Amino acid sequence: MIEELGGDAAKRRPATIxxxxxxxxxxxxxxxxxxxxxxxRRGNREQIEAAIxxxxxxxxxxxxxxxxxxSHLVGLxxxxxxxxxxxxxxxxxxxxxxxxxxxxxxxHGADPxxxxxxxxxxxxxxxxxxIMAGAEEVYDRVDELIGSGLPVVFYNNDLKGLPADxxxxxxxxxxxxxxxxxxxxxxRRIAILSGDQHDSSGLERYxxxxxxxxxxxxxxxxxxxxxxxxxxxxGADGVKRLLELEEPPTAIFSxxxxxxxxxxxxxxxxxxxxxxxxxxxxxxxxxxxxxxxPGITAVAQPVEGIAEAMANVIAARLARPDPRASxxxxxxxxxxxxGSARPLA
Amino acid sequence: MIEELGGDAAKRRPATIxxxxxxxxxxxxxxxxxxxxxxxRRGNREQIEAAIxxxxxxxxxxxxxxxxxxSHLVGLxxxxxxxxxxxxxxxxxxxxxxxxxxxxxxxHGADPxxxxxxxxxxxxxxxxxxIMAGAEEVYDRVDELIGSGLPVVFYNNDLKGLPADxxxxxxxxxxxxxxxxxxxxxxRRIAILSGDQHDSSGLERYxxxxxxxxxxxxxxxxxxxxxxxxxxxxGADGVKRLLELEEPPTAIFSxxxxxxxxxxxxxxxxxxxxxxxxxxxxxxxxxxxxxxxPGITAVAQPVEGIAEAMANVIAARLARPDPRASxxxxxxxxxxxxGSARPLA
DNA sequence: TTGTATGCGTTATCAC
DNA sequence: GTGATAACGCATACAA
Numbered sequence: 182m183i184e185e186l187g188g189d190a191a192k193r194r195p196a197t198i199x200x201x202x203x204x205x206x207x208x209x210x211x212x213x214x215x216x217x218x219x220x221x222r223r224g225n226r227e228q229i230e231a232a233i234x235x236x237x238x239x240x241x242x243x244x245x246x247x248x249x250x251x252s253h254l255v256g257l258x259x260x261x262x263x264x265x266x267x268x269x270x271x272x273x274x275x276x277x278x279x280x281x282x283x284x285x286x287x288x289h290g291a292d293p294x295x296x297x298x299x300x301x302x303x304x305x306x307x308x309x310x311x312i313m314a315g316a317e318e319v320y321d322r323v324d325e326l327i328g329s330g331l332p333v334v335f336y337n338n339d340l341k342g343l344p345a346d347x348x349x350x351x352x353x354x355x356x357x358x359x360x361x362x363x364x365x366x367x368x369r370r371i372a373i374l375s376g377d378q379h380d381s382s383g384l385e386r387y388x389x390x391x392x393x394x395x396x397x398x399x400x401x402x403x404x405x406x407x408x409x410x411x412x413x414x415x416g417a418d419g420v421k422r423l424l425e426l427e428e429p430p431t432a433i434f435s436x437x438x439x440x441x442x443x444x445x446x447x448x449x450x451x452x453x454x455x456x457x458x459x460x461x462x463x464x465x466x467x468x469x470x471x472x473x474x475p476g477i478t479a480v481a482q483p484v485e486g487i488a489e490a491m492a493n494v495i496a497a498r499l500a501r502p503d504p505r506a507s508x509x510x511x512x513x514x515x516x517x518x519x520g521s522a523r524p525l526a
Numbered sequence: 527m528i529e530e531l532g533g534d535a536a537k538r539r540p541a542t543i544x545x546x547x548x549x550x551x552x553x554x555x556x557x558x559x560x561x562x563x564x565x566x567r568r569g570n571r572e573q574i575e576a577a578i579x580x581x582x583x584x585x586x587x588x589x590x591x592x593x594x595x596x597s598h599l600v601g602l603x604x605x606x607x608x609x610x611x612x613x614x615x616x617x618x619x620x621x622x623x624x625x626x627x628x629x630x631x632x633x634h635g636a637d638p639x640x641x642x643x644x645x646x647x648x649x650x651x652x653x654x655x656x657i658m659a660g661a662e663e664v665y666d667r668v669d670e671l672i673g674s675g676l677p678v679v680f681y682n683n684d685l686k687g688l689p690a691d692x693x694x695x696x697x698x699x700x701x702x703x704x705x706x707x708x709x710x711x712x713x714r715r716i717a718i719l720s721g722d723q724h725d726s727s728g729l730e731r732y733x734x735x736x737x738x739x740x741x742x743x744x745x746x747x748x749x750x751x752x753x754x755x756x757x758x759x760x761g762a763d764g765v766k767r768l769l770e771l772e773e774p775p776t777a778i779f780s781x782x783x784x785x786x787x788x789x790x791x792x793x794x795x796x797x798x799x800x801x802x803x804x805x806x807x808x809x810x811x812x813x814x815x816x817x818x819x820p821g822i823t824a825v826a827q828p829v830e831g832i833a834e835a836m837a838n839v840i841a842a843r844l845a846r847p848d849p850r851a852s853x854x855x856x857x858x859x860x861x862x863x864x865g866s867a868r869p870l871a
Numbered sequence: 872t873t874g875t876a877t878g879c880g881t882t883a884t885c886a887c
Numbered sequence: 888g889t890g891a892t893a894a895c896g897c898a899t900a901c902a903a
Contacts, residue, residue: 195674197880208890213882222888237670242650243597244880246588247895254630262619267612274607274633278640283647285599286629288619295623302628305587306598325582329540413813445817468758469812472790474819542896553874558898567872589896592879 196236204232216240246307253282255495256303258313260291264438264467265484272488273312280496282309293318300326310495315340317379332498334491338380346498347509348490352382355480355514356389356434357396359462362478362516363432364397367525368460372405372430374419374440383411386436386464405430409440416443424451431459431525438465441477460522476519483512541581549577561585591652598627600840601648603658605636609783609812613829618657621837625844627654638663645671655840660685662724677843679836684726691843692854693835697727700825700859701734701779702741704807707823707861708777709742712870713805717750717775719764719785728756731781731809750775754785761788769796776804776870783810786822805867821864828857 198216202209205228215221215229232238246252255277259266274284285308287299296319303311304326311326314337324343327333333345363371373390376383391401407422409415416435420443423430435441441463448455455461456475463470466481490510497508543561547554550573560566560574577583591597600622604611619629630653632644641664648656649671656671659682669688672678678690708716718735721728736746752767754760761780765788768775780786786808793800800806801820808815811826835855842853 198882199880202890209881210883210891211889214888217882220888225889239646239649241592241652241880243588243591243652244895245882247586247592247880247897248882250895252588262612262616264609264612267607267609267615270612270615270631271607271633274631275635278632278643283651284631286615286619286631287623288616290620298623301584304584306628307586307588442813442817449817467814468787469814469818472787472794473814473817543898544896554897555875555899556873559872562898565872570873586896589879590898592881592896593898595879 195241196238197241198238200236201229201232201238204236205229250307252307252309254285254306254308255282256299256306256308256311256313257284257286258296258299258303258311259286259288260314260316262288265465265482268484269488272485273491276488276492277495279492280499289316297322304329304331309499310334312336312491312495314338315343315381330502332495332502334494336487336491337382341381344507346494346507348487348494348512349382349509350482350487350512350514352385353389353392355516356386356436356464357392358389358516359464359478359480360390360393360434361396362518363434363460363462363522364393364399366432366460366522368430368432369399369525370402370405370428370430371432371434372407372423374407374409374416374433374435374444376409376411376436376440378408380411383436390434409436409443411437411439413439413443413446416440417447418443420444420447421451424453429459432522433459433461435461435463438463438467441465441479445473445477456521456523460525462522466517470517471519473521475521478519478522479517481515481517483514486512540586541583542586543583545581546574546577546583549581550574595652597652597654599630599651599653600627601644601651601653601656601658602629602631603641603644603648603656604631604633605659605661607633610810610827610829614833617830617833618836621833622840624837625841634661642667649674649676654844655679657681657836657840659683660688660726677840679839681832681836682725682727686726689852691839691852693832693839693857694727694854695827695832695857695859697730698734698737700861701731701781701809702737703734703861704809704823704825705735705738705779706741707863708779708805708807708867709738709744711777711805711867713775713777714744714870715747715750715773715775716777716779717752717768719752719754719761719778719780719789721754721756721781721785723753725756728781735779754781754788756782756784758784758788758791761785762792763788765789765792766796769798774804777867778804778806780806780808783808783812786810786824790818790822801866801868805870807867811862815862816864818866820866822866823864824862826860826862828859831857 198209198212202212207225212229277284289295289299296316300322310332312334315335320340327345335345335347375387378384378387394401407419409419435444453459463477463479466479470477470479494508543554543557547557552570556570557574622629634640634644641661645667655677657679660680665685672690680690680692720732723729723732739746749771752764754764780789798804808822808824811824815822815824839853
């Protein structure tokens with residue numbers, strides 16, 4: 182379908198601060214002061230406001246950024262837009278907006294080349310701050326960025342040793358509680374569908390699993406520790422291997438949402454009843470888990486709290502640049518008991 | 527020049543194109559030409575590359591944007607980050623990146639004030655293009671933006687009459703097929719959980735429902751048309767009302783994903799079996815629908831195709847500044863048959 | 872092809 | 888407070 186565009190689109194040069202100053206009979210400096218919230222003589226203010234209205238003036242943030250060195254852009258570098266990131270984005274964009282900034286997003290899909298590309302792009306765009314899940318592959322680049330004065334906030338995966346702020350959840354304790362719950366139900370052969378243990382969250386969730394077993398004096402059986410690589414396919418594959426064992430586990434702790442979906446799919450395909458034949462607890466909670474039959478017992482991350490913390494940390498650092506103190510905010514998780522974990526028969 | 531206080535952090539002023547030119551013994555113009563991909567004498571190119579490396583030069587996109595009037599930013603204004611938008615973002619950010627641009631996102635949560643704020647912010651940031659679900663509340667502002675030369679792409683909800691590009695799916699036909707499927711199974715009392723019919727997608731999905739009934743000579747019974755307002759709560763509430771009818775429907779067509787979740791929750795709470803007592807078909811598909819017991823029969827939008835189309839439309843329009851034609855791309859949907867709809871007993 | 876000079880719109884720095 | 892003016896870093900005519 183081809184339509185004619187209105188030809189009367191008056192594409193005039195947009196008004197500048199100079200035009201406003203001229204129309205309002207004041208100096209550009211005065212207009213700039215007005216725009217930036219400084220006190221202005223009342224008469225002038227009214228004239229400026231009238232001029233802005235009349236000229237339909239919109240301040241050019243690009244030019245402002247060039248002078249002030251502040252772009253009011255916060256870069257967000259994520260590996261993927263799974264359910265967790267969707268919800269995070271919802272809250273984060275809201276929280277960031279409160280301070281007059283917006284989110285510039287880049288999704289790298291675990292590709293190191295794209296990670297570097299993203300970091301370069303962000304540097305190029307002169308973002309005010311960067312939020313990212315740490316990735317070893319770009320340790321040096323991030324270090325460099327921080328060295329150049331860019332505030333960075335890590336989440337999900339830490340890059341130890343870098344002078345940055347951090348927002349994490351109690352991955353280890355929450356996982357421990359989740360596995361302890363399975364132990365309380367009488368399970369002893371408990372498997373973990375682990376995320377990448379090079380990621381701090383992957384490691385900590387695994388360590389929580391180890392902790393819980395250790396509390397009850399149960400040794401960690403390597404055959405029950407399978408790597409799911411955070412992905413749905415990895416989760417399905419991992420469960421498949423578990424079911425092929427001579428002594429399959431009676432319960433599984435899955436370390437994130439996509440792997441849980443994969444696990445459920447595999448279990449369904451293999452005709453294994455949850456929780457009849459095998460119990461399941463998931464890290465990460467989504468609305469549909471409550472509707473699944475049975476409901477999926479899950480660790481719920483405080484996503485809104487994470488977003489708020491990120492925004493606050495950034496706002497604080499931008500307001501008072503203090504390279505020495507780096508903040509680490511660690512939030513608690515809830516465990517939501519549903520029907521996917523039941524006492525061992 | 528003025529030195530930053532605190533001499534320990536090597537927070538030197540970043541290198542500029544001028545520094546590069548000086549180090550490479552060429553003129554700034556030459557460096558600029560190199561940066562923008564024009565041909566350069568080989569010796570110079572090598573010198574420039576060496577200088578960039580040595581100085582760790584990162585081009586300042588802000589300054590470049592000011593001159594070229596191109597920010598390489600694409601604004602994305604969404605109502606909310608539901609599952610659909612998560613997947614969309616995944617593909618869109620990738621597609622947009624191919625052209626060297628990134629996504630500047632803003633989430634308005636159906637608040638007209640925030641919509642206006644977002645539009646102002648985008649204008650201020652001098653974005654190159656805008657992707658948004660149309661909203662009547664800001665018709666005039668969007669019109670103004672388009673008038674000023676900003677390319678706009680609508681999705682999900684159209685704002686008729688505006689000279690913009692459009693990427694939509696065959697909402698009406700896909701809905702018709704979905705309802706036809708229920709009719710084929712013998713259902714006659716079919717309800718629709720409708721989205722906001724002021725949204726073009728809401729209206730078209732409703733019209734598809736009407737079409738399907740009309741084909742079979744079945745009149746539309748108003749009591750079977752309930753407004754769910756696109757939300758989970760609205761969906762739950764709508765189903766509740768349906769179940770209280772003297773003659774409840776034997777099948778429900780839900781017009782989007784959140785409403786389907788709400789519907790499932792309500793049906794579960796009320797102890798109604800799906801599909802034993804009531805059949806269900808959903809617009810929008812998510813991985814978990816396949817794992818639900820029963821699997822949810824759903825209309826799958828080609829989200830990747832939507833993202834690709836958006837990126838292409840923008841790239842095309844930005845490449846050829848004043849094509850007097852607006853493009854409307856309409857994509858087909860698949861219907862995925864699972865177990866939530868079964869023949870009427 | 873290369874070098875020079877000018878301007879983009881804003882903020883910052885002065886005197887006043 | 889206000890007004891005039893110098894940057895900010897880059898792109899681009901224009902002359903060479």
